[in-house]
Amino acid sequence: MLIRLKVNDEWRTADAGPGASLLHVLREQLGLLGTKNGCEQGECGSCSVWLDGELVCSCLVLAAQAHEREVRTVEALAGPDGLHPVQEAYLEAGAVQCGYCTPGLVVATADLLARNPSPSEAEVREALSGNLCRCTGYVKILGAVHLAAQRLRGRTA
Amino acid sequence: MDILLPRTLDEALGLKSKHPEAIAFAGGTDLMVELNLGRRLPRMALDIYRLPELRQWYIQDGTLFLGAGMTYSRIIRELPEFTALAQASRSVGSPQIRNRGTIGGNLGTASPAGDALPVLAACDAEVVLARDGDRTRTLPWHRFLVGPKKTAIEPDELILGARWHVTRGPGSFSKVGRRNAMVIAIASLCLVLDEDRHAVRVALGSVGPTVLRAPEAEAFAADALAGAGAWGDPAAHVPPQVLEAFGERVAAAARPIDDIRGTAAYRRHACAVLARRALRWALEDRLPGPGGGGPASRGARC
Ligand SMILES: Cc1cc2nc3c(=O)[nH]c(=O)nc-3n(C[C@H](O)[C@H](O)[C@H](O)COP(=O)(O)OP(=O)(O)OC[C@H]3O[C@@H](n4cnc5c(N)ncnc54)[C@H](O)[C@@H]3O)c2cc1C
Numbered sequence: 477m478l479i480r481l482k483v484n485d486e487w488r489t490a491d492a493g494p495g496a497s498l499l500h501v502l503r504e505q506l507g508l509l510g511t512k513n514g515c516e517q518g519e520c521g522s523c524s525v526w527l528d529g530e531l532v533c534s535c536l537v538l539a540a541q542a543h544e545r546e547v548r549t550v551e552a553l554a555g556p557d558g559l560h561p562v563q564e565a566y567l568e569a570g571a572v573q574c575g576y577c578t579p580g581l582v583v584a585t586a587d588l589l590a591r592n593p594s595p596s597e598a599e600v601r602e603a604l605s606g607n608l609c610r611c612t613g614y615v616k617i618l619g620a621v622h623l624a625a626q627r628l629r630g631r632t633a
Numbered sequence: 634m635d636i637l638l639p640r641t642l643d644e645a646l647g648l649k650s651k652h653p654e655a656i657a658f659a660g661g662t663d664l665m666v667e668l669n670l671g672r673r674l675p676r677m678a679l680d681i682y683r684l685p686e687l688r689q690w691y692i693q694d695g696t697l698f699l700g701a702g703m704t705y706s707r708i709i710r711e712l713p714e715f716t717a718l719a720q721a722s723r724s725v726g727s728p729q730i731r732n733r734g735t736i737g738g739n740l741g742t743a744s745p746a747g748d749a750l751p752v753l754a755a756c757d758a759e760v761v762l763a764r765d766g767d768r769t770r771t772l773p774w775h776r777f778l779v780g781p782k783k784t785a786i787e788p789d790e791l792i793l794g795a796r797w798h799v800t801r802g803p804g805s806f807s808k809v810g811r812r813n814a815m816v817i818a819i820a821s822l823c824l825v826l827d828e829d830r831h832a833v834r835v836a837l838g839s840v841g842p843t844v845l846r847a848p849e850a851e852a853f854a855a856d857a858l859a860g861a862g863a864w865g866d867p868a869a870h871v872p873p874q875v876l877e878a879f880g881e882r883v884a885a886a887a888r889p890i891d892d893i894r895g896t897a898a899y900r901r902h903a904c905a906v907l908a909r910r911a912l913r914w915a916l917e918d919r920l921p922g923p924g925g926g927g928p929a930s931r932g933a934r935c
């Protein structure tokens with residue numbers, strides 16, 4: 477089935493196979509490899525994207541349901557001036573090891589901070605509860621989120 | 634696999650009656666797991682996620698209508714005064730799952746562990762079903778949820794939503810799982826006090842083939858509260874033995890099995906603990922002042 481979707485501000489067309497997920501279309505058809513495939517079960521969050529502005533697991537969205545919809549992926553975060561502050565914070569805090577979970581976590585973090593610029597520790601943990609990391613033990617990730625929050629607040633202040 | 638993308642409920646119902654084999658896709662958080670595992674590949678899918686008629690909720694003549702397409706995230710944002718419902722919604726999966734998962738999907742999957750289901754049961758909800766030609770029917774929750782993963786829906790029907798008579802009084806949802814987030818319940822419980830009818834209603838999840846009520850325990854608690862004078866006076870003392878005996882009666886109503894997540898004995902024990910705590914919270918919530926939940930939670934609704 478041919479679907480048309482706006483990905484990172486650009487209208488694209490893709491041929492979604494029967495039962496294909498949005499994740500599959502993003503990676504295999506549109507070549508957007510930033511969004512990772514970790515489990516295809518909604519458990520790991522490495523495939524997180526925004527669909528019509530909402531954070532979702534792209535592995536759980538039937539691609540056809542994204543027809544005529546707007547998708548934003550991790551690729552949309554870095555701008556002409558370089559990395560997004562959340563991405564920078566992950567690097568600086570040492571929150572990236574193998575990096576497999578990183579795109580999903582960065583997207584989930586950016587989603588949280590857009591809604592809540594000063595999250596508490598508990599709010600951060602809840603917001604990231606759908607993202608698994610096998611490497612970092614999460615301490616550095618939590619540090620990165622707080623660092624990113626500080627930076628982003630500084631920018632708008 | 635053919636995919637149908639109707640824009641209105643009427644269109645969707647027309648398609649469903651022409652193609653009863655088409656599987657309704659709401660958030661897809663249950664269905665896609667099966668698809669990705671290769672467990673099923675429906676021949677036809679019907680996207681109902683954005684149908685405006687399913688995405689609404691309203692209160693009319695004292696009855697809440699909750700559209701099948703209401704996501705957990707929207708319930709948390711838009712219906713916080715329905716405390717138990719909002720708590721159950723918050724305990725579903727992760728933000729990503731809550732942004733997509735719907736009430737209609739929880740009902741459609743009919744897992745005994747579906748977190749919204751004990752709340753619907755404790756609220757005495759009816760499930761509203763629609764079929765082509767402006768025809769709707771309603772079934773009380775226990776006639777809709779007929780077994781593990783089994784519902785009374787007909788192939789040409791869609792779930793329009795759930796509705797119940799709004800009552801006043803504190804309530805809560807709680808669940809036991811192996812960690813704080815992203816877990817399927819080992820046992821779950823919803824308790825609500827109906828201040829106007831002087832009734833206690835309690836429903837259990839994950840401890841039977843489908844959601845269960847505990848009528849004997851409910852009657853016991855209502856009588857005990859009456860005996861203590863607690864219905865009229867929130868500050869009246871309810872003896873701890875009442876909570877204890879209530880917990881035991883709720884546990885006796887469970888019909889748990891052993892499985893990978895927990896033993897039947899553990900589940901039964903968990904029911905007693907959850908029930909005792911939920912009744913204590915409800916009594917505390919009725920107290921005025923900083924110790925209790927105060928006016929906000931006393932205004933809670935089911
Ligand atoms: C990682 C993960 C964690 C989860 N955690 C929880 C949890 O903690 N608690 C919990 O309760 N659930 C959990 N779930 C299960 C799931 O998210 C919920 O059951 C959710 O409510 C399903 O809603 P949906 O809209 O995504 O359903 P879908 O997958 O779209 O549909 C589910 C079923 O319902 C049918 N259906 C849906 N809407 C209608 C309708 N309007 N009319 C007729 N049929 C309909 C579909 O045909 C299908 O059979 C989890 C799932 C995942 C993947």
Ligand code: FES
Binds near residue numbers: 513514516520521534
């Ligand atoms: S790949 Fe989607 S949640 Fe793991």
Ligand code: FES
Binds near residue numbers: 571575610
């Ligand atoms: S850095 Fe390896 S999984 Fe997170």
